[in-house]
């Protein structure tokens with residue numbers, strides 16, 4: 001399973017990249033706004049800066065919602081760097097645009113996916129990645145990990161090549177559960193990645209070893 005970091009914060013991207021386990025980055029308009037990035041030029045420059053840090057796929061989201069504008073915007077984003085993946089919402093014009101990008105050799109990430117039916121459409125359009133939002137599904141009292149399992153089963157039965165990118169990850173347990181049910185990628189906040197490190201017995205064991213090491 002690949003690990004992407006879900007942020008537009010350059011310091012956090014560097015920190016995760018320095019761990020040596022990072023395969024890519026996802027962002028969205030909310031994450032860009034959180035970093036105070038605004039204006040088309042600044043947004044493009046920020047994606048460029050991210051691509052300079054990480055050698056892996058970087059999802060850059062379109063802000064348009066009609067076919068012609070999605071294509072125009074997506075082409076500009078894809079021209080920033082070969083690792084850019086154009087992130088397109090799961091709407092009618094979005095599906096049409098994903099098919100166009102696929103036919104024209106541009107990688108895509110179909111975002112805002114909340115059902116298996118939507119995931120089937122994304123795969124039929126040839127999306128490189130599909131992003132089910134598992135945390136937001138949990139928030140609405142459904143089971144986000146269950147959706148990943150369902151999509152994983154459908155994709156392998158049907159031979160779809162689209163990679164399942166589990167998004168809206170809220171904690172380390174989400175990552176483990178997604179790995180268990182066949183997610184190809186988890187995109188996570190830095191805290192959730194670092195959360196995987198934690199176990200009280202590791203801390204207790206290390207303290208004891210260090211104490212005993214003083215006797216050596």
Ligand SMILES: O=P(O)(O)OC[C@H]1O[C@](O)(CO)[C@@H](O)[C@@H]1O
Nearest residue numbers: 006026027028131136167168169
């Ligand atoms: O529910 P949250 O934590 O806002 O996450 C939304 C998700 O949407 C995405 O845009 C999908 O890739 C990610 O950036 C993020 O994981």
